[in-house]
Amino acid sequence: MSNITKDLSLFNELVEILINEESKSPVAERIDASKLYDTIDLSLDHSPMIDEEFKSLLSTILVSTPKTATNLFFNQLFGGRQSKAVLGDLLAVLLNNSMYTYKVAGPQVGIEQEIIRKSCDLVGYGSQSNGTFPTGGSMSNYMALVMARDAKDPSSRLDGVTEPMVIYTSKESHYSNAKNASFVGIGRNNIRYIEADSYGRMIPEKLEQQIKEDIENGGIPTYVNATAGTTVLGAFDPVDKIADITEKYNIWLHIDGAYCGSVLFSEKYKHLLKGVERSNSFSYNAHKMLGTPLTCSIILVKDKRHLYNSFSNDADYLYQTDGDDFNLGKTSFQCGRRNDALKFWTLWKSIGTNGLKKIVEKQFDLANVALNYIKNNSDYTLYSFDDSISICFNYKDIDPTVLCTALYEHQITVVGFGSFKENTFVRLVTINANNEQQDILNFFNVLEEFVAKNPKLSRIKEKSM
Numbered sequence: 001m002s003n004i005t006k007d008l009s010l011f012n013e014l015v016e017i018l019i020n021e022e023s024k025s026p027v028a029e030r031i032d033a034s035k036l037y038d039t040i041d042l043s044l045d046h047s048p049m050i051d052e053e054f055k056s057l058l059s060t061i062l063v064s065t066p067k068t069a070t071n072l073f074f075n076q077l078f079g080g081r082q083s084k085a086v087l088g089d090l091l092a093v094l095l096n097n098s099m100y101t102y103k104v105a106g107p108q109v110g111i112e113q114e115i116i117r118k119s120c121d122l123v124g125y126g127s128q129s130n131g132t133f134p135t136g137g138s139m140s141n142y143m144a145l146v147m148a149r150d151a152k153d154p155s156s157r158l159d160g161v162t163e164p165m166v167i168y169t170s171k172e173s174h175y176s177n178a179k180n181a182s183f184v185g186i187g188r189n190n191i192r193y194i195e196a197d198s199y200g201r202m203i204p205e206k207l208e209q210q211i212k213e214d215i216e217n218g219g220i221p222t223y224v225n226a227t228a229g230t231t232v233l234g235a236f237d238p239v240d241k242i243a244d245i246t247e248k249y250n251i252w253l254h255i256d257g258a259y260c261g262s263v264l265f266s267e268k269y270k271h272l273l274k275g276v277e278r279s280n281s282f283s284y285n286a287h288k289m290l291g292t293p294l295t296c297s298i299i300l301v302k303d304k305r306h307l308y309n310s311f312s313n314d315a316d317y318l319y320q321t322d323g324d325d326f327n328l329g330k331t332s333f334q335c336g337r338r339n340d341a342l343k344f345w346t347l348w349k350s351i352g353t354n355g356l357k358k359i360v361e362k363q364f365d366l367a368n369v370a371l372n373y374i375k376n377n378s379d380y381t382l383y384s385f386d387d388s389i390s391i392c393f394n395y396k397d398i399d400p401t402v403l404c405t406a407l408y409e410h411q412i413t414v415v416g417f418g419s420f421k422e423n424t425f426v427r428l429v430t431i432n433a434n435n436e437q438q439d440i441l442n443f444f445n446v447l448e449e450f451v452a453k454n455p456k457l458s459r460i461k462e463k464s465m
């Protein structure tokens, strides 16, 4: 047997162990961070480890690692496991191409381009559009900002930023916006955080007011980052109204759909993106709502010339054959780039666009199960809104930070907390489309049982108002 065949049969054995463990104990046995190196032997030594010990160590590591695919993991904006996507990712690892040239990636180039083309069609971007697969949603925001900067002042590519550029996003947007402002040379002090309404959506009137003020003060409005699915509440900024403003003042509009941009695939929920075709760029993470393995992030650009202008560089040692349309390195931030497209393609191909729609709509169905449960139970206070898969609540006025940490430390369920304006709450994310109604009800059940057994959990009510 070749080494790879042997190792793949070991892989299969380990998969068996993991799957079994996931159903037996959906929350991994937690190792206190301070005891990690004493609990598992992670040391790297001079001599090799013998096979049997190696296997047993790997299986220990597997069962101790947080289990993100189970029905009690609600902590993050990803979860579950779409097996056809896992299959594609495993094949991508075996093939080990790099996506920069057709010479090295062959048909994988077409696979990536087909996803981008179909996504552009869904957005309504037209024939001049294209895109790429960045390393994630943060990088998508970054690439959009670089294009916006270069579009506003082409000389900034050569001379750096010399104009007083100003950029805009909502107070509820992703934190990568702040870092990106610094990386791109515009500076953190030149972001304006626009106030959100009571639903967590950017207020367009406030945006316009701020733009006018900046222009009066000699600033150059360059970029607006609107969010489709804010990280805490899952709110959708009003794209159409924001586009009225960015068109009027000639500002690049990027839609950060990392979390919920995949509503693109649902006729029922696509209206949440109304006006998206008017944006200059749009990004979404297939590893969030669509459930592919991390990472699978896509940025689409209405006019592909911006991608080339900002990201291509001549490199004779690399681009030796085939045209620009097949040498994807010309539109990428990276040089070597892993194949993030194949896993999305195997999923999409095997279940169709209709299947992707079902994955998206299932999450809203599960969110409604949670919403109804909370609304019908007076021990709960609700903080989130309709059309969101982030269900935010408090239970019996228990401090949510204390509750979430206790649930995690006792290996009950993994869920996080968030804040909006003056409130802090538990945030249940129903993004795992493998879950069913009973899994959501079970979440509330284990939470309530845990609280009943731990009456000492502190209460927020007592803090002075």
Ligand SMILES: *Cc1c(COP(=O)(O)O)cnc(C)c1O
Residues within 6 Å of the ligand: 077, 135, 136, 137, 138, 139, 173, 174, 176, 227, 229, 230, 231, 256, 257, 258, 259, 285, 295, 297
């Ligand atoms: C998750 C998220 C991001 C960041 O995406 P990464 O792939 O984790 O870098 C950006 N914006 C929003 C709204 C997100 O929810």
